[in-house]
């Protein structure tokens with residue numbers, strides 16, 4: 001099985017939805033390299049057997065840390081359940097993360113409907129196209 005690099009991010013009022021989603025598809029995510037922002041990852045790990053590399057909490061820079069991986073083309077899929085009805089103090093970081101996903105052409109789901117479609121595609125093996133030959137080469141000048 002190919003190992004893909006997947007990040008989970010959820011705003012506070014979307015965290016229950018994220019935990020339910022990841023729990024339902026735990027068997028699909030198992031065996032992949034998983035990342036998250038701080039609190040989202042904690043919540044998922046409390047409810048599943050998944051091991052997740054947690055970055056900082058979103059408002060403290062976690063979105064930017066994940067964005068740095070995206071900039072280096074080191075993520076294959078991001079599930080980012082955003083809260084469209086509440087302003088976030090780190091809105092510029094969120095916009096920057098989505099922008100850099102578009103720069104690199106990274107699949108990113110910002111609502112549960114898209115997340116469902118992408119996880120089913122992952123399960124089917126539709127992510128093989130992400131096995132780019134230069135994906136994990138270190139970026140010059142960056143450790």
Ligand SMILES: O=C(CO)COP(=O)(O)O
Nearest residue numbers: 037038039040057058059
């Ligand atoms: O704010 C977030 C994403 O913008 C999520 O951060 P937490 O997972 O730490 O709550």
